[in-house]
Amino acid sequence: MSVLSRSALESSPLADLHAIASELGIDGFRRLRKADLVDRIVAHQGGDDGESVAEATVDEAAAEPEARPRRRRGGRGRGKAADEAAVEAEAEEEAEEEEEAEAQVVAEELEAEADAEGDLVKVDDDAEHEAEEEERPARRARGGRGRNGRDRRDGRDGRDGDREEETSVEGVVELFANGSGFLRLTHPEPSDDDVYVSAAQVRRCELVSGDRVAGPVRRPRRSERYPSLVRVDTINGKPADEVAEGTPFDELPCTWPSERIALDGGDDPTLRAIEWLTPFGRGSRVTVTGAALAGKSDALRRIAAALSGRDELDVSVVLAGVRPEEAAEWAQDGPVEPIAAVHAGATGEAQAQAIERAVETAKRIAVRGGHAVLVIDGLDALTPAAARRTIAAARALVEGGSLTVIAASTLPVGGETTVVALDAALTGAGRFPALDLVRSGVLRPERLVGDEGAKAIAQARAEALDQRGT
Secondary structure, three states, X not given: OOOOOHHHHHHOOHHHHHHHHHHHOOOOHHHOOHHHHHHHHHHXXXXXXXXXXXXXXXXXXXXXHHHHHHHHHOOOOOOHHHHHHHHHHHHHHHHXXXXXXXXXXXXXXXXXXXXXXXXXXXXXXXXXXXXXXXXXHHHOOOOOEOOOOOEOOOOOOOOHHHHHHOEEEEEEEEEOOOOOEEEEOOOOOOOOOOEEEOHHHHHHHOOOOOOEEEEEEEOOOOOOOOOEEOOOOEEOOEEHHHHHOOOOHHHOOEEOOOOEOOOOOOOOHHHHXXXXXXXXXXXXXXXXXXXXXXXXXXXXXXXXXXXXXXXXXXXXXEEEEEOHHHHHHHHHHOOOOOOEEEEOOOOHHHHHHHHHHHHXXXXXXXXXXXXXXXXEEOOOOOOHHHHHHHHHOOEEEOOXXXXXXXXXXXXXXXXXXXXXXXXXXXXXXOOOOOEOOOOOEEOOOXXXXXXXXXXXXXXXHHHHHHHHHO
16 A cells, blocks of 8 residues: 655645544644644654555545535535635634634633723723724634634624614714713704714814714613714714814914904903903913912903803813802803813812813814814913913914913913913902003014004003012
């Protein structure tokens, strides 16, 4: 009988070696690598050169590829090309089985990692969990897809059921202080049909209140009351990808503020003094400074009241580190309802997070061409770096909108274009306006009030300085 040498075994396909090992009764041959399997076959024959492999075994191994496709595939009468493809597929499947033992531990670790990641995603955005799962189907070692790509969990694609329940809606975005929001289908009135929008979707698509958004939703699950937005397809009639891929706010070209924001102070001496002696415009970085009891919070309330009725301005207020009574006043009869209110007893980190969320929302408004004004009371609990970063966010974009930041602080934080300094002694004595013109200042005032106005400001400061010297 003809035999196979070691070299012939080494050159044989893995499927043929498996057939030979099966005929010889070698246990566990599918878990062996090819080189180890050749050694086991040679050792099982009792020689080093494989001189005892019978011709019947060789013939059966050669015939095995033709018999196996018919047994596994269940087809008959197929052409040669189809048989060759079946043999190749079978060899690939058996190669996978060969490595299964070694990959088991790694697969379990990947499964644990995928489950942990899925839990985190579900906490932040239950709707996004489906998209995350679609991107990593191969990471499921148990209960996932079989060899032929079928989902063994229920015999079908695990997400087809959810997709069948998706319906497309369109509505207006309304955001909350925590960064998430709702898609109001009957804007501005809320309804039970409103759709939840996660904070992750808001950040990724740079959504702001008032955006008209369209996209598919899924029905609420057991613990949910509202349906959830699966993805954002369009924003204000434009594809979401096109809007999100725009130039980041911090990379957009900016210029010095040149459009003065009128306060229309009327009989209010404080507003009149701020408007003409410490003016600011769209894109200005403004700090209202002064010692305790200098009237910083009151000045901010007056400024917010003067700006609240402007249709061209999107005014928002953040209270960070204020007295509880002040927060109650803003909420009850303030000119603008605060989008966030953190009392003085809160940590600096909590105050910084509230301010940062408001700044990001205002940035998105400016990028869309709007003119956002963010009033912050105040910055004292923030670190110097965080305070400067907040002030530095304000700017006038060359092509588009602007972001103006007006914040209260005991001292200037650095980077301001306008500093409104208040005198605690004048405020305590009831002498208004209580501006300290010596410590106040404006960069490039001529761009806001013209050359004559800039000269008037310089003259007023000089007179105040002379009075202080005497």
